[in-house]
Amino acid sequence: MKLSDVSFKPYPASFLYVEIASSTAHVLEFGVTFLAIIYLTGAVYSAYFYPLCKFPGPKFAAASHLPIWYHRFTGNYIPWITSLHARYGNVVRYSPDRLSFTSASAWKDIYGHKTRDKTSNGQDPRLYGSYENGDDDISTILDDARHGQVRKIFAHAFSQKALKLQEPLIQSHVDKLMNRLRATVQNSSRENFDICDMYNRTTFDIIGDLSFGESLDTLQTMPIYLGSILSIVSVYPNLQKLLAFFTPGATKQEEEVHTYTAEIITKRLRKGRDAPDIWNFVLNKENHTLSLNEMHNNASAFVMAGTVPPATLLSGLTYLLLVNQEKLAKIVAEVRQLTDQEQLNCAVLAGLPYLNACLEEALRVYPPAPEGFPRVIPQGGNFVSGNYIPVDTRVSVPQWTINHSPSNFRDPYSFIPERWLPNTGFETDVKEAMQAWSVGPRNCIGRHVAYSEMRLIFANILWNFDLKLSEKSQNWIKQKSWMLWERGPLFVQASMRTS
Numbered sequence: 001m002k003l004s005d006v007s008f009k010p011y012p013a014s015f016l017y018v019e020i021a022s023s024t025a026h027v028l029e030f031g032v033t034f035l036a037i038i039y040l041t042g043a044v045y046s047a048y049f050y051p052l053c054k055f056p057g058p059k060f061a062a063a064s065h066l067p068i069w070y071h072r073f074t075g076n077y078i079p080w081i082t083s084l085h086a087r088y089g090n091v092v093r094y095s096p097d098r099l100s101f102t103s104a105s106a107w108k109d110i111y112g113h114k115t116r117d118k119t120s121n122g123q124d125p126r127l128y129g130s131y132e133n134g135d136d137d138i139s140t141i142l143d144d145a146r147h148g149q150v151r152k153i154f155a156h157a158f159s160q161k162a163l164k165l166q167e168p169l170i171q172s173h174v175d176k177l178m179n180r181l182r183a184t185v186q187n188s189s190r191e192n193f194d195i196c197d198m199y200n201r202t203t204f205d206i207i208g209d210l211s212f213g214e215s216l217d218t219l220q221t222m223p224i225y226l227g228s229i230l231s232i233v234s235v236y237p238n239l240q241k242l243l244a245f246f247t248p249g250a251t252k253q254e255e256e257v258h259t260y261t262a263e264i265i266t267k268r269l270r271k272g273r274d275a276p277d278i279w280n281f282v283l284n285k286e287n288h289t290l291s292l293n294e295m296h297n298n299a300s301a302f303v304m305a306g307t308v309p310p311a312t313l314l315s316g317l318t319y320l321l322l323v324n325q326e327k328l329a330k331i332v333a334e335v336r337q338l339t340d341q342e343q344l345n346c347a348v349l350a351g352l353p354y355l356n357a358c359l360e361e362a363l364r365v366y367p368p369a370p371e372g373f374p375r376v377i378p379q380g381g382n383f384v385s386g387n388y389i390p391v392d393t394r395v396s397v398p399q400w401t402i403n404h405s406p407s408n409f410r411d412p413y414s415f416i417p418e419r420w421l422p423n424t425g426f427e428t429d430v431k432e433a434m435q436a437w438s439v440g441p442r443n444c445i446g447r448h449v450a451y452s453e454m455r456l457i458f459a460n461i462l463w464n465f466d467l468k469l470s471e472k473s474q475n476w477i478k479q480k481s482w483m484l485w486e487r488g489p490l491f492v493q494a495s496m497r498t499s
Contacts, residue, residue, distance in 0.1 A: 050096065051390045057092045072482070078371065081401055082400070082404065090407065091384075100395075101396070102397065102405045104402075107433075109384040109385060111373075111442065119378045119379075121377055122376045123140075123142055124374045124376050133293040137300065138154065138298055140301075147442065151445060154278065156285070163452055164346075166277075173209065174457055176205070177202045182496075185496060192492065194491055195490050199315055201219040203453065205218055209277065211302045212277075261300045264299075266296075302446070305444075309444075312368035313359070314458060316477065317454075318458075319469070323469065331358050334353075334355060335355065349456065354421070355458070356455075359454060359455070359458075360434070365403070367399040369484060370481050371398055371483055373438070397435075409430070409434075463497070464496070466496070467494055473490050
């Protein structure tokens with residue numbers, strides 16, 4: 001038989017499709033199985049053989065990033081990490097490459113200055129990064145030497161000496177708040193209003209004046225448009241890419257804010273040295289090395305950082321006092337012993353013990369930044385609270401959790417300002433565990449301004465008004481957090497003081 005005599009019948013098309021589909025399925029099955037084996041092998045290694053495997057914590061969290069992603073995404077990170085510390089102790093491994101600490105010594109070990117025997121821990125480059133213009137602000141600079149240079153340039157603008165010059169400016173905005181509250185009371189003292197919004201606008205106007213050299217008057221006219229998500233972006237510019245993917249509208253708004261900031265800063269710089277604001281001190285600094293972009297970036301950062309923390313703390317303090325009437329009566333009596341409103345100045349208020357104890361206790365119970373800011377262990381490793389930590393480990397102190405640890409504070413879930421006063425039975429409290437403004441070379445540069453404006457705002461409110469918490473805000477403090485608290489409206493009633 002010749003080959004030409006043989007007839008070949010082609011496979012039916014359906015048979016070919018089945019063969020191709022079957023082959024594809026086998027390839028996919030093999031690929032999925034291969035990836036699953038790789039993932040499981042990595043998870044087992046991470047949980048049981050990785051250098052951090054000796055630290056206590058849930059094995060699933062040690063094996064995978066999924067738990068931390070889930071709890072951060074749902075806003076439940078704080079209760080989760082707090083429950084882990086309650087179960088496992090002062091150090092917890094809560095992710096393959098992350099450790100959380102609630103011992104007081106961890107503050108300096110993680111965030112403190114470098115020493116002859118220790119290299120400082122760096123900021124996490126996954127979270128901090130440059131702005132779209134290619135430059136940084138004081139909070140996002142990764143290089144420690146450059147950060148030190150920039151901080152030195154701004155240090156005088158946030159000093160006690162500068163604060164004395166800035167006090168009339170701050171007081172002018174406090175006066176506007178008092179006028180706004182009086183108008184609200186006169187219209188109807190029985191109506192509830194959102195005092196949280198009042199605090200947001202006032203602190204924004206104050207830091208805006210200090211950062212831009214002119215008042216933005218959001219308390220009087222312009223609606224405030226800076227949401228908490230913009231505050232997060234200002235701290236973590238690398239989140240802009242994620243934000244752009246999920247909420248392009250919010251990113252556009254953030255770009256508009258930054259453009260507006262750049263324009264108003266350029267306008268301020270043309271004026272030269274004519275006001276007790278931040279830029280007056282910077283311009284007086286000979287041979288400063290800030291580029292124009294860095295000035296724009298830092299102005300944006302100061303506005304964000306100078307608005308949210310003090311407004312958050314004032315909101316929390318208001319709530320905590322209104323649900324603790326005995327404490328409220330004490331602080332009202334202390335403030336109203338000042339017979340003249342002219343006495344409500346920075347120097348006098350800094351000397352009121354119960355007012356300052358209330359501020360400290362509010363910072364402990366309701367810290368404006370409740371979560372921990374991570375640092376990365378450098379080459380050679382470092383010791384944290386007596387534990388050797390290997391290179392590239394992310395370490396942090398969650399503020400809310402350390403502040404509510406029974407090993408640090410007696411009766412930690414109660415609002416007790418007396419713990420910050422001498423001879424009140426709280427001498428065993430580990431006070432240094434509470435570091436609301438962080439420690440070390442990157443602690444909050446504006447803390448003195450924040451304390452002064454919070455004292456001025458709150459003392460003026462207590463001196464002029466009686467406050468009552470609205471029924472619909474009874475559970476206000478039960479909030480989720482996404483790096484910052486998700487603050488809702490804090491509704492109160494106000495009336496002119498009766499005594």
